[in-house]
Amino acid sequence: MNATFSALAEPNRLQIVELLRHRPLPVGQIAERLRMRQPQVSKHLRVLSQAGLVQVRPLAQQRIYGLRTEPLRELDGWLERYRRLWDERFEQLDDVLRDLERNKGKTDGHGK
Amino acid sequence: MKVTVISDTEILITREFDAPRDLVFKAMTDPTLMPRWWGPRRYKTVVDTMDVRPGGKWRMRNIAADGGEHAFRGEYREVDPPERVVWTFEYEPLAGHVSIETMTLTERDGRTLLTVRDAFASKEDRDGMLQSGMESGARETYERLDELLAELKGTAA
Numbered sequence: 479m480n481a482t483f484s485a486l487a488e489p490n491r492l493q494i495v496e497l498l499r500h501r502p503l504p505v506g507q508i509a510e511r512l513r514m515r516q517p518q519v520s521k522h523l524r525v526l527s528q529a530g531l532v533q534v535r536p537l538a539q540q541r542i543y544g545l546r547t548e549p550l551r552e553l554d555g556w557l558e559r560y561r562r563l564w565d566e567r568f569e570q571l572d573d574v575l576r577d578l579e580r581n582k583g584k585t586d587g588h589g590k
Numbered sequence: 591m592k593v594t595v596i597s598d599t600e601i602l603i604t605r606e607f608d609a610p611r612d613l614v615f616k617a618m619t620d621p622t623l624m625p626r627w628w629g630p631r632r633y634k635t636v637v638d639t640m641d642v643r644p645g646g647k648w649r650m651r652n653i654a655a656d657g658g659e660h661a662f663r664g665e666y667r668e669v670d671p672p673e674r675v676v677w678t679f680e681y682e683p684l685a686g687h688v689s690i691e692t693m694t695l696t697e698r699d700g701r702t703l704l705t706v707r708d709a710f711a712s713k714e715d716r717d718g719m720l721q722s723g724m725e726s727g728a729r730e731t732y733e734r735l736d737e738l739l740a741e742l743k744g745t746a747a
Contacts, residue, residue: 483595483597483598483713484598487597487598557593557595560593560601561591561593563630564591564593564603564605564706565591566630566631567627567628568591568605568607568627570626570627570628570631571607571614571617571627572607572608573626573627574617574623574626574627575607575608575609575613575614575617576609578609578613578616578617578623579609579613582613
């Protein structure tokens, strides 16, 4: 999962991942669509591939790059649990604040 | 609530509350109020120590219905009422893996925006943060990727 974070922290690589979500593409087309130079795209694809985010499939004379979703799901799973933890806290905090507002003026200091 | 991945080791959470800042600050620093919201619902949360001042220690436990418990502890680094609290966070079974949570409150029209910046010392610490008995929700779907990418993108901007 660490590799996923690092790989996606670069904006161009994130763009590549977004592009590949629609369908697998060869390097040339990725470069064209994102208006990047091909060597630059190849370099980013290497990092993404090392992070397990893309996989290469040969097709005729071309090498087609496609997305692997496993690392993203793993990262997403972590974020989801993290989000749920804070969500639950905040919902409960809403209730506490409502009580405090209601009791404001009545008593100050420590609650029951 | 908005969650943004700032870097490999930092996460930013923002959330607005329909209450003035002094009340939110109170709820976050009063040992009688903290257990009512800080722990997950299915646990009973107990405050063992909460010495709210720079250098002061805190310790809380989440106790499950079957008696199993998870203990957390740390130290207050900054306490600046009613706008800022910085504390360290440690899950006891993973002692030594410390994260620093910075909570900042800003008030606007009687409402309060809370910002929590969670900084982990390392990526391993970040990964370990959620190992405190929270069940892994393995129900992720491909669609949720949109949201994830949006979060990651928020950082790149």
